[in-house]
Amino acid sequence: MDLNFQNGEELFQFILLGILIFFTLILLIVVLNIFMTLKAVLNEKAGIKTEPFTLNNFWDRFNSLKPMSEEKDILLDHDYDGIKELDNHLPPWWLGMFYGGIVFGVVYLLNYHVWHWSPLQAEEYEIAMAEAAEIKAAGSDVAVSSIDENNVELLTATADLETGELIYTGNCAVCHGAAGEGGVGPNLTDEYWLHGGSISDIYKTIVHGVPEKGMIAWEGTLKPKDIQQVSSFIKTLEGSNPPNGKAPQGEIYTPEEAPATDAAEEAPAEELASVE
Ligand code: HEC
Known part of the structure; x- marks a missing residue:
């Protein structure tokens, strides 16, 4: 005891x-x-x-x-x-x-x-708070130390792109279409962009949103890593030309980077396609 x-x-x-x-x-x-x-x-x-009273007449x-x-x-x-x-x-x-x-x-x-086998309400609360603090610490670690719109890098690993796709399907497909063909929001598969088509442009648009035009700022909902993953996934959509594509909006985006980066940006599309 x-x-x-x-x-x-x-x-x-x-x-x-x-x-x-x-x-x-x-x-x-x-x-x-x-x-x-x-x-x-x-x-x-x-x-x-x-x-x-006996056991026999109990019932x-x-x-x-x-x-x-x-x-x-x-x-x-x-x-x-x-x-x-x-x-x-x-x-x-x-x-x-x-x-x-x-x-x-x-x-x-x-x-x-x-016997204190199960935690009381107050203890449950403490446990939940400790867990949340751990998660928060892990999350803010990423936020503070590594990723922001100035240093965000395109991810090409299949796992990252698959996670990105999941995030996209769960949060973005309602407005941008299941295949990125556009709807309420613009077509994400063409080479025209309202706010720039580089990885850091896309990252920035998703983080801050365009609230006055109906694009939510996602920084409160998605972690920096999530946004990096979904941005990278969106980059793989370029040129996929899905049916019912929304008419292009904005300017043609031509990457300023060296051609080597260009090749790297195309790789994920093949990688993802080979997985599916
Ligand atoms: C409620 C509808 C809605 C949702 C949900 C939404 N968007 Fe948007 N999105 C928009 C609209 C509308 C625009 C166009 C904003 C403008 O006109 O400037 C936009 C613009 C964008 C752009 C810029 C496109 C360009 O041409 O520059 C990107 C990138 C983008 N959204 C990504 C996302 C991602 C990633 C998600 C999910 C995490 C998402 N959006 C969720 C409505 C939405």
Whole structure:
């Protein structure tokens, strides 16, 4: 038994509670006993033999509710202005819930307050906060130390592009079309861009959005890494020419980088296509 008391006061409260429960139980047994004895005496007076409580008649006693058709037999001779008193028993479902509730209460007390098997609400809260702090620390690490629109690099690894595609399908496809063909938002597969078509332009557009034109700023929702992944995925769409493509908007984007980078930018499209 692991009793983790923070201080003497808690221990004192626990012992007090134990004593209280103990005496309540004793009291309950005494009252029950008096009640049973009284009942036996009354029954004897009325000529009814009381069967002692045994395991054999347990269910009969438990299920001793008299149906309505037999109610006339159990009417007491108390009659108050026509209101009669019925001496029926509690139905089994009620007793079941009652005793079940007691058992549940004991298990609950032992689990949460004696053995501390499960965390209490306050502890659950602390655990959740600690987990969140860890996640936040890991996330902000990426945000602070590595990626922003000035140094963002095009990702070409299949895993990154697949994650990017998932992010795209989950967040962006509603407005930009499932294949990037455009809809509410512009076509992302052509070489025309409203806000620039370089990886850092795209990254910047997604981070800050164009709120007045209906493009949300995603920095509060997606982590920098996510945005890098989805930007890289969008770059793979260029030239894919999906059906129902929206008419081009903006300027033609011609990469300023050296041709070597150009080749690298085309590689992911093939890589992704070979995976699918
Ligand atoms: C509610 C609709 C909506 C959603 C959702 C949305 N966009 Fe947009 N997006 C737009 C609109 C509208 C524009 C055009 C803004 C403008 O006219 O300047 C746009 C523009 C863009 C551009 C610039 C295109 C260009 O021609 O320069 C990129 C890149 C982009 N969105 C990426 C994304 C990504 C990635 C997501 C998901 C994380 C996303 N968008 C989610 C509506 C949306």
